[in-house]
Amino acid sequence: MGIEVMEDIRKDYVYDLIESGKRVDGRGFRDYREISVERDIIIKAEGSALVRLGDTSVLVGVKLDIGEPFSDTPNKGVLMTNTELRPGASPDFETGPPNENSVELARVVDRGIRGSEAIDLEKLCIEEGEKVWMTFIDIHALDNDGNLMDAAALGAIASLLNTRIPNERYGLTGEDTLSIRDTPVAVTMVKIGENILVDPNLHEENAATSRLTVISNADGTVSGMQKSGREGLKEEEIVEMVEIGIEKAGEIREKYLGDK
Amino acid sequence: MKEEGIELIKDGKRLDGRGFEELRPMKIEVGVLKRADGSCYFEMGNNKALAAVYGPREMHPRHLQNAKTAVVNYRYNMAPFSVDERKRPGPDRRSVEISKVSREAIEPVILKEHYPKTAIDIYVELLQSDAGTRTAGINAASVALADAGIPMRDLVSSVAVGKIEGEVVLDLNAAEDNHGDADMPLAMVTRTGTITMLQMDGRLTKDEFERGLKLATNACREIYELQRTALIEKYSESIGGGEE
Numbered sequence: 001m002g003i004e005v006m007e008d009i010r011k012d013y014v015y016d017l018i019e020s021g022k023r024v025d026g027r028g029f030r031d032y033r034e035i036s037v038e039r040d041i042i043i044k045a046e047g048s049a050l051v052r053l054g055d056t057s058v059l060v061g062v063k064l065d066i067g068e069p070f071s072d073t074p075n076k077g078v079l080m081t082n083t084e085l086r087p088g089a090s091p092d093f094e095t096g097p098p099n100e101n102s103v104e105l106a107r108v109v110d111r112g113i114r115g116s117e118a119i120d121l122e123k124l125c126i127e128e129g130e131k132v133w134m135t136f137i138d139i140h141a142l143d144n145d146g147n148l149m150d151a152a153a154l155g156a157i158a159s160l161l162n163t164r165i166p167n168e169r170y171g172l173t174g175e176d177t178l179s180i181r182d183t184p185v186a187v188t189m190v191k192i193g194e195n196i197l198v199d200p201n202l203h204e205e206n207a208a209t210s211r212l213t214v215i216s217n218a219d220g221t222v223s224g225m226q227k228s229g230r231e232g233l234k235e236e237e238i239v240e241m242v243e244i245g246i247e248k249a250g251e252i253r254e255k256y257l258g259d260k
Numbered sequence: 261m262k263e264e265g266i267e268l269i270k271d272g273k274r275l276d277g278r279g280f281e282e283l284r285p286m287k288i289e290v291g292v293l294k295r296a297d298g299s300c301y302f303e304m305g306n307n308k309a310l311a312a313v314y315g316p317r318e319m320h321p322r323h324l325q326n327a328k329t330a331v332v333n334y335r336y337n338m339a340p341f342s343v344d345e346r347k348r349p350g351p352d353r354r355s356v357e358i359s360k361v362s363r364e365a366i367e368p369v370i371l372k373e374h375y376p377k378t379a380i381d382i383y384v385e386l387l388q389s390d391a392g393t394r395t396a397g398i399n400a401a402s403v404a405l406a407d408a409g410i411p412m413r414d415l416v417s418s419v420a421v422g423k424i425e426g427e428v429v430l431d432l433n434a435a436e437d438n439h440g441d442a443d444m445p446l447a448m449v450t451r452t453g454t455i456t457m458l459q460m461d462g463r464l465t466k467d468e469f470e471r472g473l474k475l476a477t478n479a480c481r482e483i484y485e486l487q488r489t490a491l492i493e494k495y496s497e498s499i500g501g502g503e504e
Binding site: 103115116220224228229 | 361452
């Protein structure tokens with residue numbers, strides 16, 4: 001109960017500050033926190049990236065394994081995305097089966113990659129109908145200070161860009177790098193009062209009435225969207241947020257995924 | 261999601277004969293269940309959705325009660341026989357996510373603050389599925405809530421738009437969803453024009469997105485009228501005893 005009261009007071013503080021044009025951490029409404037992307041830090045994984053968004057940190061690992069294709073796509077590899085909101089990452093996270101927030105996080109990241117067709121799944125077919133590469137993207141939240149979504153999505157694509165196909169382990173020959181055709185980037189925005197802010201920190205996330213994630217690609221097309229939160233958004237707000245999302249994604253792509 | 265070799269548009273018409281901006285036929289029945297406090301059966305093309313609402317009733321377990329407002333629970337569930345390949349019963353990741361976004365689509369219109377410490381439970385069963393199931397479910401749930409007499413700011417209406425063969429079209433059916441290029445389900449509160457659910461997958465340009473958004477919001481207004489009419493018909497019958 002004590003924590004709830006504190007959280008309510010903090011919401012008012014965040015709200016009042018934003019109404020006067022400021023954010024708790026001094027950023028502008030369209031500014032991201034400091035971003036860092038470190039790739040290939042887990043040598044046991046086929047691809048990995050540690051993404052920091054301010055104090056939020058997410059570790060993404062990609063593993064490849066051989067399995068059977070789905071019967072309706074016999075010539076395509078399989079992509080699976082999972083999230084673990086580990087209890088060490090926040091006092092609000094609990095052990096046990098994934099809750100709706102972690103399922104949502106994984107599914108939105110997955111949709112962004114799938115929608116952009118970033119991975120050429122047909123190239124992951126080893127033997128049609130029999131053997132394909134299964135690509136597992138595992139999102140491991142290490143520290144949640146808000147906006148896990150963008151950190152996870154950036155970590156996923158950054159890892160994929162560096163993913164090696166472990167042919168040797170399975171006695172196979174073939175291409176050793178995963179073929180990545182696009183770089184979907186997620187940009188999450190929240191609405192507080194009448195204001196739209198990008199990259200909400202945890203306090204802003206709690207004070208926000210709604211949230212929209214826009215995932216866009218190198219050519220400016222959109223390959224995923226997800227609205228959440230307890231209130232709605234106006235049509236013109238959504239149109240504006242999509243514009244901001246595409247613009248911000250371009251900046252992030254250039255800076256952090258540039259060497260693709 | 262793109263699949264070659266299937267023609268989805270012929271002579272400017274879709275496979276089921278619809279135009280690009282045409283909804284599937286809909287059927288709404290209010291108060292179809294005896295035990296539930298409110299219910300609705302909603303057909304949208306080949307989708308058959310059944311919503312049951314219970315509450316406001318005591319919230320269990322009690323530690324999940326909210327001292328200020330009612331807690332809204334929403335369970336979206338697909339019957340195992342509702343799809344071509346049998347669906348394993350029980351919640352999966354997809355249904356967990358759909359339940360979450362559907363709850364968030366509906367919650368903003370419920371006057372939850374009138375019923376502190378209670379639960380309002382919404383159960384949506386998809387008896388037959390043909391793409392756009394979450395939108396059919398939300399349409400049904402919204403009417404069922406009204407049927408339960410729960411105070412609401414407005415009804416919520418929902419539909420998906422998508423892209424097939426380069427065209428932005430309304431209310432995808434399963435063939436179009438499986439072989440199309442994008443799908444964007446949306447829910448709206450008509451009175452205020454507020455969008456309470458928005459999801460998208462596939463690939464759309466900004467222009468296509470904006471066109472889709474317009475198409476979907478207009479269609480929601482159409483669905484809204486059908487929902488209203490169904491409720492008015494049901495209640496003018498039971499109150500007036502057929503004065504017409």
